[in-house]
Amino acid sequence: MPAYEAVIGLEVHAQLLTSSKLFCSCPVRFGDEPNENICEVCAGMPGALPRLNKKAVELAAKAGLALQCTVNPMSLFSRKNYFYPDLPAGFQTSQLTPPICEHGHLDVTVQDATRRIGITRIHLEDDAGKCVHGQGATLIDLNRAGTGLIEIVSEPDIRSAEEAAAYMRAIHAILVCIGATDGNMEEGSLRCDANVSIRPKGSTTLGTRTEIKNLNSFRNIQRAVEFEIRRQEGCLEDGESIVQETRLFDAVKQVTVSMRSKEDAHDYRYFPNPDLPPVLVLAEELQAWEAELPELPEARKLRFIQRLGLNEEEAAALTAERATADFFEQALALCSNAKRVAQLMAAEFLRECAQQNIAPAQAAFGAAHVAELATLIDEGIISARIAHDIFPELFASGAMPRAFVTEKGLVQVSDSSELEGVVAEVLAENPAEVEGYRGGKTKLLSFFVGQVMRKTKGKANPALVNSLLEESLGKH
């Protein structure tokens, strides 16, 4: 069996974070009553004139800058013609040539290997409405129709399912960071199509590709591409040829299934949209937008590692979302022990946020709380274990940690005279273990530490307990 290599390209669609639609002022909102936010423009009525949303151009250009693209000073809208009930005008307004951005790239790291994925182009286009397929009729809701999208088309540079998912994660992080999209994949704000083909390793010609439509989670991207690579390998092994077609991923069965053969499909008869003049981006505008770009996730992660001494995992967890990284830096302004703050956030704060399904910025427990809790540990007032134990309660109540700890009497006992008594008690109650320890079973030390902690309800200073125990057990 020859070894195969996968060749994958992704087309990512991101819904732009604008208040109004791409060509009309109808509100962009998810979850409203059907057809509540439509007008003659987005409902495709004859004679209605589109007017381009300025903010959408800015966001598309910013996405291009963040992905190292050239932003074209002039780009054009074209009509892409096809019929489907969710497309009221009978055409999608999209960009063929020239698009607003092209020739970019994104570096993606999988298992410590970094590879550069080319970005062919980014273009602006409007979204379609939604179909609800019912008994004997198809129902149409056009609220989403006309919403601004960018489509980011990659070169076929991706070589594995894992890399495809990593690329999508990186795109997601960047677009959310620059405020181009809310990135909500469950609501369809970010979705992608994957073009997949395989070829014998070492070959430079491309195999016949299939396109998997509408993948809406990182996990589905990885699983769908994994399945599709295996399926194509199976076809070639059995002497069958790959059919160029569109396929759908069935997330329940974890398979891709044929949707339609491409033979008669893709004849979109593009032509320039006569209702829309060219999109112009002035050099001054572009400069101003570039200056507005925030620090991008990858750069921020590197800074956290190199300047603040965080490890890869901590830095990755804190920079996966911009709001989390901002939160971390707000806490750092109040407590300079970056490592401690990072550990508290990664181990406690983000876990609670995920469990309670609360965005970090929305939590009652804010940056000042995290900083104060970190300071309490640094000052030896509570142990990390106490911090862990009280965290859920602090998180839920939003109480300030210092006041909470004092009120509940959780201040760590660091007074050796007080602890000596407890240590003596524990040794007296466990003569067999004391004998064992003195006989060489030094691992029993942790047993004694545990007993002291139990008696002090976790409040004993662990370092002090250790040294007191070692001292007492050493005496015969």
Next chain:
Amino acid sequence: MAVTEQQIRKIAGLARIDLEYGKTPQEAEAFMARLAGQMDAIVGYIDGISKADTAGVEPLFCPALHVAPPREDEAEKKRPTEDMLQNAPERKDTFFSVPPVL
């Protein structure tokens, strides 16, 4: 260039136009031939453009050279849903209803 009847059928198919509706096979065939002839004349006429000497002429992407001022991103609900549904041949609640596509 000659526009073929086959091309006429393809374009009509893509535009969802049934050129044979209400016609006998003979009538339909004659109709296609007539359309192909007319289309050929139009395309042949337009084709004259390709003979123009465009050396040193910048490409023209859009006949409208004015710059349309872009719109500020301000949301405004302009039309009541009921108005928008007035022309719908069929509706269900506030949905447009069309023949099933699945």
